Amino acid sequence: MHDMVESFQISGTKASTTAGQTPVTIEESEKLPVGDYTVPDPRMTCRDVNVFYGDKQALFDINLDIGKREIIALIGPSGCGKSTFLRCLNRMNDIIEGCRVTGEIRLDNEDIYGPDIDPVLLRARVGMVFQKPNPFPKSIYDNVAYGPRIHGLVANRTELDEIVETSLKRAGLWKEVKDRLNHPATGLSGGQQQRLCIARAIAVNPEILLMDEPCSALDPIATATIEQLMDELHTRYTIVIVTHSMQQAARVSQRTAYFHMGKLIEVGETSQIFTNPRHPLTEDYITGRFG
Numbered sequence: 096m097h098d099m100v101e102s103f104q105i106s107g108t109k110a111s112t113t114a115g116q117t118p119v120t121i122e123e124s125e126k127l128p129v130g131d132y133t134v135p136d137p138r139m140t141c142r143d144v145n146v147f148y149g150d151k152q153a154l155f156d157i158n159l160d161i162g163k164r165e166i167i168a169l170i171g172p173s174g175c176g177k178s179t180f181l182r183c184l185n186r187m188n189d190i191i192e193g194c195r196v197t198g199e200i201r202l203d204n205e206d207i208y209g210p211d212i213d214p215v216l217l218r219a220r221v222g223m224v225f226q227k228p229n230p231f232p233k234s235i236y237d238n239v240a241y242g243p244r245i246h247g248l249v250a251n252r253t254e255l256d257e258i259v260e261t262s263l264k265r266a267g268l269w270k271e272v273k274d275r276l277n278h279p280a281t282g283l284s285g286g287q288q289q290r291l292c293i294a295r296a297i298a299v300n301p302e303i304l305l306m307d308e309p310c311s312a313l314d315p316i317a318t319a320t321i322e323q324l325m326d327e328l329h330t331r332y333t334i335v336i337v338t339h340s341m342q343q344a345a346r347v348s349q350r351t352a353y354f355h356m357g358k359l360i361e362v363g364e365t366s367q368i369f370t371n372p373r374h375p376l377t378e379d380y381i382t383g384r385f386g
């Protein structure tokens with residue numbers, strides 16, 4: 096993907112993309128995405144966010160608001176920077192050596208890169224679910240209890256039991272595991288493991304859930320369960336999901352943001368993005384002419 100970023104000339108003239116793809120015109124002044132990137136009363140605001148891996152710039156001037164209790168899908172060709180952007184939102188990029196983030200990201204109007212912010216506490220507020228389910232090699236119970244324990248959220252075992260049960264219920268897993276809470280989490284199916292990881296993330300009461308292709312390792316039935324779960328969860332949490340599946344983005348999200356070669360090209364209501372994209376690059380992608 097480095098090559099793609101390098102060959103993308105922001106010149107106001109025809110910019111070459113990778114071989115075989117339609118050349119497009121990008122004006123130098125075109126730093127803001129097409130569509131309204133702001134929302135009233137946002138939960139998070141991202142302004143002029145740039146990300147570098149060493150000398151290599153991976154994201155360029157990203158401006159985007161994340162609304163309260165919305166599901167926003169990040170879509171775009173492989174290597175366009177979706178995961179990089181997602182990791183900016185809970186400072187997961189901090190643990191990647193040589194990665195540098197500039198610009199401003201605020202959560203409830205507080206600069207998350209400010210000196211007073213503890214990244215560990217931030218990641219409890221902005222939880223993350225990864226592509227591949229990654230339960231700890233512990234019991235089902237201990238996986239969910241882990242966060243509340245390390246963050247000191249409970250005073251006694253009864254409170255912890257309650258959090259474990261509530262989180263597993265919200266993740267739609269309680270009925271399947273309530274009789275084997277002390278069994279190893281690794282014995283669960285892939286779809287169950289992913290719901291366990293969601294339960295683990297919500298056990299610390301996050302405000303936002305970041306999901307990086309959460310269904311790509313799952314079969315269609317497990318995927319449908321997770322999508323249904325997202326629909327239920329977003330009445331309580333804000334969800335930002337990276338997905339390679341345009342069908343999934345269309346099914347689960349209210350807004351969609353289209354990334355291309357490190358730039359946010361277009362953002363809007365999901366139905367508008369998929370039926371009436373305004374930028375030719377978005378149109379090329381959703382009609383299958385790109386990627």
Ligand SMILES: Nc1ncnc2c1ncn2[C@@H]1O[C@H](COP(=O)(O)OP(=O)(O)OP(=O)(O)O)[C@@H](O)[C@H]1O
Pocket residue numbers: 096097100148153171172173174175176177178179180191
């Ligand atoms: N740890 C890293 N070190 C160096 N470069 C990286 C690193 N992670 C990502 N990149 C580069 O940053 C760019 C964006 O990558 P990123 O993984 O964010 O894209 P993506 O849209 O999520 O891709 P995919 O859909 O394939 O997961 C790519 O050029 C990638 O090679």
